[in-house]
Amino acid sequence: MTAPLPRPPRVPGRILDARLHLLDRQVLDVDGEPVTTVDDLELGDLQFGERPRSAAPTITALISGPILTTRLFGGRAPRGRLGRIGWEVVAGIDIVLTLGIPGGGLEVSWFEGWLGEHVIGRIPGGRHDPD
Amino acid sequence: MKAVLGLALGVLTAIGGFVDIGDLVTSSVVGSRFGLTLVWVIVVGVVGICLFAQMSGRVAAVSGRATFEIIRERLGARVGFANLAASFLINLMTLTAEVGGIALSLQLASGLQPVLWIPVAAIAVWLVIWRVKFSVLENVTGLLGLALVVFAVAVFLLHPDWAALGSQLALRPPPQSSESAVTYWYFAIALFGSAMTPYEVFFFSSGAIEEHWTPKDLGQSRVNVLVGFPLGGLLSISIAVTAAVVLLPQMIAVTSLSQVLLPVAQAGGTIAVIIALLGFVAATFGAALETTLSSGYSLAQYFGWSWGKFRRPAQAARFHLTMIIGLLIGLGVLLTGADPVQITEYSVVFSAIALPLTYLPILIVANDHEYMGDRVNGRLTNLLGLVFLVIILIASIAAIPLMILSAAGS
Amino acid sequence: MILTELLALPVLDAAGTRLGIVTDVRFAVDPDSLEATLQGFLIGRRDHSVFLGYERKSETAPALIARFLRWRERGTFLILLDDVRSIEPDGVRLRETYTRYSPALP
């Protein structure tokens, strides 16, 4: 048994580990409606190569959708950031992530919207309130 | 007064909703082949389902997270997906068996071929999911399922030799039973899987969210589970006893749903048969609703789609589409002429194999302060949880070798 | 860059010795703006995606499972971003001097 490791210097703010606290979590919109899950995170100001001491990389977006297949079955990440939700619209981080905007207009919601509009909504009763 | 009524309704629903095609078939098969020597497994299974249904309900009420969201969060995308694939397939198999069970029950009531009833059953299931309120569908099928109490009454009407039954309970097999040890343990696992099916947990935790449970509702849910499920388990045991009293001495090993009914006819005649058939239809219909919903729940929760009957269908479009596709697949399989009873016999064993996939994540999250605050598991719950985890793991690992050795219990 | 490109990358010291792999990435989140700034990398022996994080959290129940999961992640440590010299597609390289910190979450 070696000596316990030292604690890192304190920094302001809440400490989160991306995989433990963010990845695969549910994303809700401003009304509490499920939008998607966090399938990946986009990190800004961080590239492959030598790392300049000055840079302070941050999370710039949540990514969901096609990227999930890469995580499941391997292979290269698809080009073009389909299913990107800018970090600036994130309004709360708990055991779920909450957005500060309605989810309906987001790119990740188009299939749900299309299906609701053109298939499920067309079936009689599809737009009725549940009661 | 209203509170008492609510409590009674919840308990009655839990009793009536406990039995499904898996319990009907497996209990009867086991009773007709092993007498009461496997009844202890039903008792173990009921304790297990009480423990885990209660735990998953508590996690859902406190954290607002349903089971498959948790599975993905705690297992990661990849392992979570493998879990989803396995759970979804087994759930689909159970769904097929339940819809087939509705058709077989209606055949028993009408004499018409099940091929005619299968589409009717599938459409009826979809219509109810499409239009009927969650609490209504849960309560009505649960209350009608209480008709299965006729099996408990039948036990007494048959005037069994209680001493002989008692000695079977003490694991002394009746003289007519000549089953090998391998077959005995194979059916022990099948019976365990029929009492503790994964879909019950998906349904229970998602139902808690459908009904907007808060930690305040936990008391009621605890009573429902801790009183309702054991009484439901008594119905399973009654089914096994009637088969053990009537069919076993005549060496009729149960292979079809019609045979499950014969002891009731002998005990109570036509009226008892009609009541039992009502119970069959309600139990299989209720379970068909639960498994269909569970197929939507599990997929939607893994991928983060909006789900639930408390939303307009158009606002949970992918959830509803999943359920429609699930029902169509089940319908397709049944129309090829597959025997629902055989599907059931396999589905309960595969349920037992898949149990650890559902139970371990729930046990872990029920201890996680990030999700549960100070409502984490107590020491006793954890002790029981660990004991059951060991049982579940053993059953899961032993299932396939036993299935091969016993040629699936033939 | 995206997060999953970083995960499971091997981590090497200045001499090229393999120290482990990136098992997680730590951020500090500003309570008001919610801006999440990268603090460092968690380095572990193996890439476990299932029930990760027991070495960082204070959960101790159910005791047997928690003890096993913590044991599985033994040897995990935290490296601050300042101690990272370069990030390449085939691995993360550290500077000549770096400090191993406790992975525990505050």
Place this chain on the structure above:
Amino acid sequence: MIRAPRSVRRRWLACGLVAAACFATAGCSPVYSPSGQLAQSASDASAQTQTAALTLHLVATQQLPAPAAQTALSDATDKLAQDASALTSADVSGHLAAARGRILSRLRTGQDLLIQARALVGGQAGPGATDAVVQRLQATAKALTALEKQLQASG
């Protein structure tokens, strides 16, 4: 990515080992032997004939409604047909072929009786005729069980 081939190889190896274990366990089990399969068919055929006897008896005593009885008899008919085809396709020779012949002959008797039973349920025949068929069904079931026991004792 560099690790992939090794892990893939390991996965194939694991699959192979599991498959080998499955074959080994199946090979050790008596239920897969030819005599075991014949005994299995005889036992099921006996159960189906006995089911038909019980069903017919319950109809005669007016304890079982006709639709349920028809269903039970049609289930028994289907299962007997399955047993018959399993028996005819079984690959046996010598004394096992003779045993199969005896089982099949009893099974055919059972099938004939089932046709009569279904006619009785449909046509409201008198209790006398029903009792006779019930007794013959029971006798056939007993004979099939006896054949099953012989097979188990010899094999």
